[in-house]
Amino acid sequence: MTRFWILALPAAMLGCSQLPPVHYYVLETRGASPIEQAANVPEFRFDADDYRIGVEEFEVESPYDRESIVYRVGAATPEVGFYRYHRWAAPLSDMLPRAVADGLGALAEDYSIEPAIRGRTYDAYLGGRLVALEEIDLPGAQTVRLRIDLRLTSPGGDELWSARLSRQGSTETDDVAVIVEEMTRVLRDLLRAAHPDVQSAVDANR
Secondary structure, three states: OHHHHHHHHHHHHHHHOOOOOOEEEOOOOOOOOHHHHHHOOOOOOOOOOOEEEEEOOOEEOOOOOOOEEEEEEOOOOOOOEEEEEEEEOOOHHHHHHHHHHHHHHOOOOOEEEEEOOOOOOOOEEEEEEEEEEEEEEEOOEEEEEEEEEEEEEOOOOOEEEEEEEEEEEEEOOOOHHHHHHHHHHHHHHHHHHHHHHHHHHHHHOO
């Protein structure tokens, strides 16, 4: 009987303990909060004369193709870590088309852009590959690093424009939510820098 209680006590203590809650994050460039977006997601609207771009699903390189947010301790280390209780709410490959479409669409002068919808006709397709999206812990600060390939093609597959783009941001926080907000800001800035080239490619291929 004594042995039973000795073995059972740790199990009972484990049953009473609570694990930290898991936090889920979205990557977005629209500027609204996740709650506002869930309640009222605006429809993409095309004008009749618009040059139409469909953003296809992104490829995501390992180890960023998983739900856990990736970090490194130190800029030069090859070792990566994964937040256990801070995760993406959906695969980055699925979230990036809307984030890219929203970010470029806010800047578009005479083209319309949306996540590509099966069966809908587009004048061009924007594809991409996420090379890196991570937090880097440094003494007294956190750096966010983003590298992404973008490629604009005709419906027949001819390349109209392509580039490998990179951007960094910095913050001082232990709050992962703030780090994700910085990731969003970095993506928005990267798309703002890419927009003139996308616009030029659109103008040259009308």
